[in-house]
Structure formats: C-alpha cells, structure tokens
Amino acid sequence: MPIEGTAIRRRREFIGQPSSPWRPVDFREVWEYKELLYFFVWRDLKIRFKQTILGLAWVVLRPLFSVVIFTAVFGRWAKIPSEDLPYPAFILAGLLPWNFFASGVTQATGSLVANAHLVSKVYFPRLFVPLSAVVSAVVEALVSLVLLLILIAAYGRVPAIGAIVWVPFLLFLAMIISLGVSLWLAALNVKYRDVGAGVPFLVQIWMYATPVVYPLSLVPYPFSWLSSLNPMTGVVEGFRSALFKSPWPDVPFSCSVIVGSALFASSLFFFRRCERTLADSV
Amino acid sequence: MSVPVIETSGLSKMYRLGETTARRSALRLRLAAAVARIRSGLGAEVAVSAPPPDPTFWALRDISVDIAEGEVVGVIGRNGAGKSTLLKILSRITEPTAGRFVMRGRVASLLEVGTGFHGDLTGRENTFLNGAILGMTRREIYRKFDEIVAFAGIEKFIDTPVKRYSSGMYIRLAFAVAAHLEMDVLIVDEVLSVGDATFQAKCLDKINEVSQSGRTVLFVSHNLGSVQALCTRALWLDGGRVAASGSVGAVVSKYIESSNRSTIETRHRHRASEEPLAIHVVVRDANGVPSLTLKPWEPFDIDIVFNCRERIDRPSFWIGIDSRFGSLFAASMLLDGKRPSWVEGHGTLTCHFPRLPLLPQTYTVWVGVKDASGKRDLFAGEPVTMFSVVGSARDYRFEGEGADALLDRTCPLLLPYEWRYPDGTVASPDWTDVPTMTLPAEVR
Numbered sequence: 001m002p003i004e005g006t007a008i009r010r011r012r013e014f015i016g017q018p019s020s021p022w023r024p025v026d027f028r029e030v031w032e033y034k035e036l037l038y039f040f041v042w043r044d045l046k047i048r049f050k051q052t053i054l055g056l057a058w059v060v061l062r063p064l065f066s067v068v069i070f071t072a073v074f075g076r077w078a079k080i081p082s083e084d085l086p087y088p089a090f091i092l093a094g095l096l097p098w099n100f101f102a103s104g105v106t107q108a109t110g111s112l113v114a115n116a117h118l119v120s121k122v123y124f125p126r127l128f129v130p131l132s133a134v135v136s137a138v139v140e141a142l143v144s145l146v147l148l149l150i151l152i153a154a155y156g157r158v159p160a161i162g163a164i165v166w167v168p169f170l171l172f173l174a175m176i177i178s179l180g181v182s183l184w185l186a187a188l189n190v191k192y193r194d195v196g197a198g199v200p201f202l203v204q205i206w207m208y209a210t211p212v213v214y215p216l217s218l219v220p221y222p223f224s225w226l227s228s229l230n231p232m233t234g235v236v237e238g239f240r241s242a243l244f245k246s247p248w249p250d251v252p253f254s255c256s257v258i259v260g261s262a263l264f265a266s267s268l269f270f271f272r273r274c275e276r277t278l279a280d281s282v
Numbered sequence: 283m284s285v286p287v288i289e290t291s292g293l294s295k296m297y298r299l300g301e302t303t304a305r306r307s308a309l310r311l312r313l314a315a316a317v318a319r320i321r322s323g324l325g326a327e328v329a330v331s332a333p334p335p336d337p338t339f340w341a342l343r344d345i346s347v348d349i350a351e352g353e354v355v356g357v358i359g360r361n362g363a364g365k366s367t368l369l370k371i372l373s374r375i376t377e378p379t380a381g382r383f384v385m386r387g388r389v390a391s392l393l394e395v396g397t398g399f400h401g402d403l404t405g406r407e408n409t410f411l412n413g414a415i416l417g418m419t420r421r422e423i424y425r426k427f428d429e430i431v432a433f434a435g436i437e438k439f440i441d442t443p444v445k446r447y448s449s450g451m452y453i454r455l456a457f458a459v460a461a462h463l464e465m466d467v468l469i470v471d472e473v474l475s476v477g478d479a480t481f482q483a484k485c486l487d488k489i490n491e492v493s494q495s496g497r498t499v500l501f502v503s504h505n506l507g508s509v510q511a512l513c514t515r516a517l518w519l520d521g522g523r524v525a526a527s528g529s530v531g532a533v534v535s536k537y538i539e540s541s542n543r544s545t546i547e548t549r550h551r552h553r554a555s556e557e558p559l560a561i562h563v564v565v566r567d568a569n570g571v572p573s574l575t576l577k578p579w580e581p582f583d584i585d586i587v588f589n590c591r592e593r594i595d596r597p598s599f600w601i602g603i604d605s606r607f608g609s610l611f612a613a614s615m616l617l618d619g620k621r622p623s624w625v626e627g628h629g630t631l632t633c634h635f636p637r638l639p640l641l642p643q644t645y646t647v648w649v650g651v652k653d654a655s656g657k658r659d660l661f662a663g664e665p666v667t668m669f670s671v672v673g674s675a676r677d678y679r680f681e682g683e684g685a686d687a688l689l690d691r692t693c694p695l696l697l698p699y700e701w702r703y704p705d706g707t708v709a710s711p712d713w714t715d716v717p718t719m720t721l722p723a724e725v726r
Contacts (some may be wrong), residue, residue, distance in 0.1 A: 014389075017372060039414040043400065043407075050402045050443075121397045123374040142530055175695035279376040280297065 019276060025270040030125050040132030044107075045139060062145045063099065067092050067151075074213045083215050085244055086155045092148045093240045094212040097170060101178045101232055102203045104134035108182035109199045112190050116282045125163050126275045130186040133150040134178050141171060152243065159243045166242035170235050172261055177231045181264030187274035210236055216249065228252040231259040285386065286348035287467055287498045288372065292381030293345040295522075297369050299337045300673040308616040317340075341367040343522040344381070349515075354493040356530060357502045357508035358537055359519035360607045369393060369471050370521065372500065385593070387466025387498075390416060394471070396456030401445030405455055405498045406438060408444050434458035440543035461488045467498045486512060506534055506574045511672060535564075535572050538667060559590040563649055563666040565571045576638055579716050586631045586649055595654050601633050602648035602663065607696045610645070616656050637718045641678070644670045679711040 049055045067088050075087030076081045083122035108130035112119060115129050126229050145167070150158055189195040210232045211219070228234050233255025237249040330505045342364045347508050349355055364481050371378050373391035398415040399408050409430060413423040423430075431440055434449075434455040444452055470489065489512055493499050505507050509516060509530065516533035520528040525540075526533045539562065539616045564587065567573040568580040584601055600614035613633055625631075650663030671694075675685035678696070682688070696721045700710035713719035 012387065014385045015376070015382060016371065016378065016385065018377055035420055036414050038420075039411050043403070043411055045399060046404055089441075117394075118398050118415065120375065121394045122391065124415065127429060255712065276377045279370065 007272065019108050021038075021062070021273045021276075022269065023272055024265075025127050025272045025275075026125070032125055033125050036124055037128050037132055037135065040128055044132055044136040047211075048136075052220045055071050057110040059140050059143045060147065062140070063092065063095060064177045065146055066095055068162045070095070070277055076237070082216045082220065083240075083244075083246060085240075089148070089151050089155055089157075089237055089244075090240070091213060091217075092144070092151055094236050096141060096144045097174045097235050097239045098207060098210060098212045098232065100137050100143065100171065101181075102207065103140065104137040104178035105185065106199060106203060107133035107136065107179050108178075109185040109189050110196045112186050112278065112282060113193070113196065120279045126278055127183075127271065130182045130271075131179065134175060134182055134272065138171075138175075148243075150223050157244070160245045164240065170239050170242065173256060174232070174235045176264045177235070177256070177260040180260060180265075180267045183267035184263075187278075190274065190278060206230075206232070212236055215240075216252065222281060225251075227257045229259065231263065284351060287351045287353075288347075288349040288383065288388050288500070290348075290372075290381065290383040291346045293342060293368070293371060293378050293383055293526065294340060294380040295342040295364075295371060295376070296338050296340050296379040317717060332422075340522050342371070342378070345519075345524055346381075347517060347524065347527060349498060351498055352493070352496045353515050354489075354499040354501065356513035356516045356534075357500065357519060358504075358509060358516055358534065359525070363519040364522040365519055366393075366471060367522075369469050369500065369502060373469050385467065388464070389467045389469060389486045390460070390463040390465035391469035392460045392471070393469070395460065399444055399456060402443055404443055405431075405440040405447070408441075409455065409459055412456065416460060416463055418463060423463070430455075430458045430462050433461065446600065457485060457488075458497070465497065467491075467499045467500065467560075468492050471502045472510070480509070503519075503707075506538070506668070506670070508670075510534055510573065510575050529572075531573075534574060538574065558592065558594065558660045559588050559651065561586055561588050561649060561651070561661050561666070563587070563647060565647065565667060565669045568591055573671045574669050576669055578638055578640070578642070578671055578677045579719075580638055581634070581636050582638055582669075583635070584633045584647060586633070587629075588625065588631065589628045590625055593624055594660065595624045596621050597625055597654070597660060599631060599654055600650050600652075600654045600663070604646040604648065605640075605643055606664070607693050610640075610695055616652065637716075638671065639696040639718065640671050641689050641692060642671045642673045643690060644668060645694075645696050679713055 049058070054059060054061065070091045073086050073205060075082065075091065080087075084136060093205065108243050111133045113128045118124075119126060119129070149159065185195055207213075209227065210230055211227065216227060216233065228251050234249060234252035234254070238253050238256070241244060241248050326376065345364075345368060359365050359370065369391065370393070372383060372385065373389060373393065375391075377394075396412065398412050400411070401410065406427075409427065410420070410423050414420070418426075431437055434451070434457075436451050436455055439447065439451065444455070447455070468489070480553050485610075486508060489499055489501065493512070493514075499512075500511070501513060513530045515528065516526075516530040516537075518523065518533050520536050520540075526536050564572045564585040565576070566583040566585060567576055568582065586599060586601070598615035600612060600616065602612045603610050606630070622631075645668065646665045647667045647669065648663050649661070649666045650659065651661040653657060653660050675682070675689060678689075679688075696719070697715065698710075700708050702708050
C-alpha cells in the first residue's frame with residue numbers, strides 16, 4: 001500500500017498526558033473529524049427505520065398522532081384557550097420545537113452507554129456520540145415543519161414573513177439548549193445510570209412546565225416569571241409568535257438565549273472533563 | 283538517529299477497583315448528607331460517615347520507552363500485566379494518570395476486529411461506517427472500496443445485512459477494512475486469536491507487509507511464536523512495569539525462563555525441604571538456538587537443565603509433548619530403560635529429535651523425574667515450556683483445497699502413509715525429500 005501524503009502526516013504530533021480538568025471540548029479536533037458526524041447521523045437514521053414496514057412514514061405519523069391526541073385532550077375536553085388560533089395549529093407549533101429538544105435529550109442521554117463498545121475500543125472525539133443523537137432529531141423537526149405549514153395553510157392563514165429568519169434561528173437555539181442538557185446528562189449517565197432511568201420523567205415534567213399545550217398568557221403573574229427562566233419557554237413562545245404574528249415574548253426569549261448559552265458552555269467543560277476517562281467507566 | 287515515533291516517559295495508569303458500586307454508594311451518601319444538612323438547618327455540619335476510599339491499583343507504572351520508525355514491537359507478559367492498558371493509552375482511548383507520551387504520525391489501532399459494525403446494516407454500509415470510525419475519510423473509503431471487498435472475498439454479499447453473514451465472512455470484512463487504513467503506526471491487540479487459521483495467516487501477512495513498508499507496529503499477543511516470527515523487538519511487561527525490552531529473541535527467552543523459574547519457585551516454596559532437584563527446560567531449533575518456533579521436519583532439541591541437591595542414582599527422566607487435542611508423545615526412560623547410572627550437581631540432559639513430524643500448532647512440553655525405584659517423583663510431571671510449529675500446507679506437500687485452514691484443526695502427528703486405490707494405483711504426498719516420511723521401496 002503506498003502511503004500518500006505521508007510527509008505531511010508525519011509532522012502531525014500528538015502529546016498524551018493527564019490533561020487539565022478545566023478545558024472545553026477541543027473544537028479543532030471536532031472539525032477534523034467532522035465526517036464522522038455525518039456517518040453517525042446517517043447510521044442513527046438508517047437503523048431507526050430498518051425493519052419497519054412504514055419506514056420514513058413514521059416521521060410524518062408521529063407528530064400527526066400527537067396533534068390528534070393533544071387536540072382531543074387539551075383542546076376539546078379541557079378547553080385550553082389557544083390565543084384565537086385553531087388548536088391543532090397551536091399545538092403543533094408548540095410540539096415541533098419541544099419534540100426536537102426532547103427527542104434529542106432522550107436519545108443523547110443513553111448514547112454513550114449504548115455505544116460503549118465503540119468508546120472503549122477506538123478513539124474519536126466522544127462529543128460526536130451525543131451530538132449525532134441531537135442532530136438526528138433535525139430530520140423529524142423538518143418534516144413536522146412541512147406538516148405545520150400545510151396545517152396553517154389549511155386553516156386559511158399565512159405565516160409571517162419574519163418566520164423565514166426566526167424559525168431556523170429558534171430551531172438552532174433549541175438545538176443549543178438540547179445539546180447543553182444532553183452533554184451534561186450523557187456524561188452523568190456514564191457514572192450514574194440513574195440518570196438514564198430518570199430522563200423520561202424529567203422530559204415529561206419539563207414539557208408541562210413549558211407552554212407547549214397551553215399559552216404562556218394563561219400562567220398567572222409570579223409563575224410566568226418563573227416560567228420565563230425555563231430556556232424552552234422562550235423557544236416555544238417565540239416559535240408561535242414568529243409564525244402567527246402574536247406579540248414577541250421579549251423576556252422569555254432573552255432568558256432563553258442567556259440560560260441556553262450558559263448551559264451549553266458549561267456542558268462543554270463538563271463533558272470534556274468526563275471524556276478523558278470515559279472509556280474506563282463506561 | 284531520527285526522532286522516535288513513539289516516546290513515552292513515566293507513563294502510569296491507576297484504576298479504582300469496584301468503581302461503580304463505590305461511586306453509587308458515594309452518590310447516595312452525598313445525597314443523604316445534603317438532606318440531613320437541610321433538615322438540621324442550613325450550614326450545620328452533619329457527621330456522615332464518608333464512603334470508604336476505593337481500593338486502587340496501578341495497571342501501568344512508570345513506562346518509559348522509545349520506539350523508532352519501522353520497529354515492530356511485540357508486547358508480551360502475563361494476563362493483567364498492563365499490555366492492553368498500554369495500547370489503550372497510546373490509542374488515546376483513555377488518558378494516563380501520570381506521565382506523558384508523544385506520538386508522531388497517524389495511528390491506526392485495531393483493538394478489536396469489527397468495531398462499530400452494526401448487524402442491521404449491509405456490508406457496504408458497514409464498510410463506510412467502520413472505515414470512518416477508524417479514521418478514514420469518505421473519499422479514501424470510496425477509493426479503496428473495491429479493493430476492500432475483494433480482499434474480504436464477499437462481493438456477492440456486500441448488500442446483505444451483516445447479521446446474516448457467517449462469522450468468517452464478518453471477520454474477513456472487518457479485517458479488510460482495517461487492513462486498508464493508511465497509517466504510520468499500527469497498534470494491534472490480540473485480534474489474531476479470533477478467526478480460523480487462514481484468517482490468522484492473512485492477518486500476520488498483512489502486519490508483515492505493514493512492517494516491510496517501514497511503518498511502526500505495536501503488537502500484543504499471547505502467542506510467543508507469532509511475536510518471534512513478526513517482531514524485531516519485544517517489550518515485556520510485568521505487574522505494569524517494563525521487565526525487559528530489547529531484541530525479540532533475548533526478551534522472549536528471558537520471559538520464558540522467568541515463567542519456568544516462577545513455577546519452580548512456587549514448587550520450592552511449597553515443598554522446599556523434600557525437593558531434590560530443580561529443573562528448567564529449553565527448546566532449541568535446528569541451529570541449536572533457543573527458540574519457541576520450530577519448522578516442520580527440521581531437527582530440534584529439548585534440554586533439561588537440572589540442579590541436584592545430592593547425587594541421584596538411576597533416575598528416570600521423561601518428556602511429554604501435548605497438543606491441544608491431548609497427549610501426543612512421550613520419551614520416557616521408564617519405558618526405554620535408558621537411564622543414566624547417576625546424575626549430580628548442575629548439568630544438562632538433552633533429548634534430540636532428528637525430525638519434527640508435527641503440524642503447525644502450539645505444543646506444551648512436560649517434564650518429570652522419578653527415582654531409582656521408578657515410583658517416587660523427584661520432580662512431578664508438569665508443563666514446563668511451550669513451542670509452536672510454523673509452516674504452511676506447502677511445507678507438508680499437502681495439496682488439498684483449504685488445507686491451510688485444516689492444519690489447525692487436525693490431529694497434528696504425522697506418520698508416513700500412502701493411498702492404494704481399488705485399481706491398484708498408489709498416491710501419497712510427495713515426501714521424497716523427507717527421509718523419515720518416505721516408505722522403503724520394499725514395502726511396495
């Protein structure tokens with residue numbers, strides 16, 4: 001086998017030693033391995049739909065079922081107000097960013113343990129394992145988005161023009177928050193498997209603490225402030241107002257950006273700290 | 283002298299024993315302490331028994347070695363000596379607890395064959411996934427794809443999910459991917475122990491090819507035969523430390539000597555008073571050089587080096603050779619009656635074999651000594667050393683299809699024979715140049 005570009009590679013030098021626990025994830029290295037992210041996401045999606053009869057149709061059916069159930073329970077039976085929007089459109093606009101966030105967190109938390117055989121046998125930036133779980137959730141979110149636009153059109157409404165900018169930005173923000181939470185939980189789950197067992201409950205409670213099935217305007221005064229501290233409140237409320245031209249939620253949105261960024265930044269340090277000896281405890 | 287490719291200084295790794303349970307109870311205690319503190323008013327110190335410190339052990343201690351470009355280093359040592367830990371650190375899977383290493387060049391580590399293979403994905407999909415995990419770029423995999431599939435010999439099944447592959451196909455594909463990595467340093471752990479003989483031979487060939495092209499190889503194996511066959515240098519780890527490092531022959535024989543000595547020492551500790559003689563055994567090849575690998579048909583010697591406390595009259599020595607199919611052969615003075623009149627002090631008794639009619643497998647050598655009566659053990663029979671025979675079907679003049687793969691699975695003792703067909707024709711392997719295997723003309 002001829003080795004091409006050997007001369008260039010030879011110069012690459014790696015120094016291995018106990019590293020400082022106070023360093024963030026090495027971004028240059030993550031960039032070098034970027035193709036692996038593509039392969040992991042591709043694998044996650046491939047495996048998810050192998051040996052299913054409906055295959056990709058599940059991506060459409062899942063949000064559709066949720067909309068039907070939530071509309072029946074909260075819209076029809078509990079009669080939760082939806083700010084003069086048709087409840088199905090209201091609920092889907094909330095579920096979309098929420099599900100994106102939640103499925104990322106759920107998949108990512110157990111990801112390092114599920115990929116223990118990889119982590120203990122070969123080196124690559126471990127960040128890719130939870131990251132690919134979060135990125136995989138994008139596909140479902142995009143399909144839901146198409147569904148949502150069809151639903152809005154069916155109700156004879158037109159989304160606001162600003163949504164072209166705001167929707168991608170808010171989804172990006174949701175991803176940052178999702179990553180922040182995921183990296184903390186995935187790393188913790190390696191040491192304490194209790195985390196993985198608790199996550200479904202955490203996600204459920206978090207969803208009802210976020211104005212997904214109800215509007216934030218329904219929350220009485222002191223609690224609405226508290227709710228604003230929840231980074232997902234700003235994302236979900238912002239998502240609706242971007243699409244339906246309702247007033248922009250300044251406070252929850254600002255909180256969301258600040259809390260989300262802090263969460264993300266801290267998770268990069270914490271993850272890196274655990275990454276060093278992950279293979280020993282996984 | 284150029285810069286070493288791998289340089290380690292003071293590399294150490296500490297593990298906590300019983301990590302998970304200790305940690306779990308630690309979490310519970312910490313939570314309990316927090317609750318107690320809240321109950322008794324914030325800030326108040328509450329005495330909660332601290333979790334007992336985890337017992338720790340050093341899997342690797344103070345490893346300082348330099349490995350130059352093009353060296354093929356065999357890492358040997360008993361189980362738990364730290365071999366795998368060293369490879370894991372050098373492959374960056376885990377960080378050292380202390381010390382540092384410098385790695386110059388691209389590393390491919392093969393700690394397991396088929397890392398990341400997923401049963402539901404097809405051979406094609408797994409090739410790309412596995413290649414990416416091992417560090418290949420997509421373009422690199424595209425370029426080598428046909429070559430990889432051809433090497434594995436699974437063209438027809440490339441679009442079948444690998445869970446439907448036979449284990450042989452699975453391993454062949456997995457190794458093919460790894461074999462086509464472009465690297466400066468190859469790190470291989472015991473992967474050769476899986477798969478059949480053909481696969482093992484293929485692996486060894488590939489490793490050989492890699493080393494021939496001037497790249498560096500770090501190779502862990504329990505098979506001292508393949509270490510001797512492949513490596514230029516050996517690193518012997520014992521209890522996490524470097525016990526010896528240097529030319530492969532010297533280190534391997536030191537290692538064997540020490541394992542022999544340690545069994546003898548254990549015996550001495552147990553029955554020091556009544557042990558009348560100490561023994562260690564050396565296998566020598568056709569050139570009289572101590573070796574663990576022998577070639578088919580060639581002469582070899584088994585030396586019994588003994589040290590007696592006092593003169594022993596008419597002892598009977600015996601040597602047994604076991605294959606993994608069981609006992610195979612014994613040279614026993616009880617049987618042949620060729621005892622020496624006496625032995626005394628320090629000396630060597632050699633058993634010379636003019637031919638080695640054994641298939642390429644690994645064999646265990648047993649040695650025992652009985653007293654004049656032939657009933658009492660002076661040295662109870664026990665396995666004292668091992669040797670491997672290295673050869674291919676061609677060396678044995680075997681022409682059967684897949685003979686190479688069968689060599690490992692066949693009872694290994696060869697006797698001369700010929701087939702006589704119903705029509706009277708005679709056929710036998712062409713052993714004309716192997717005197718002991720040629721049937722005398724008058725037999726025909």
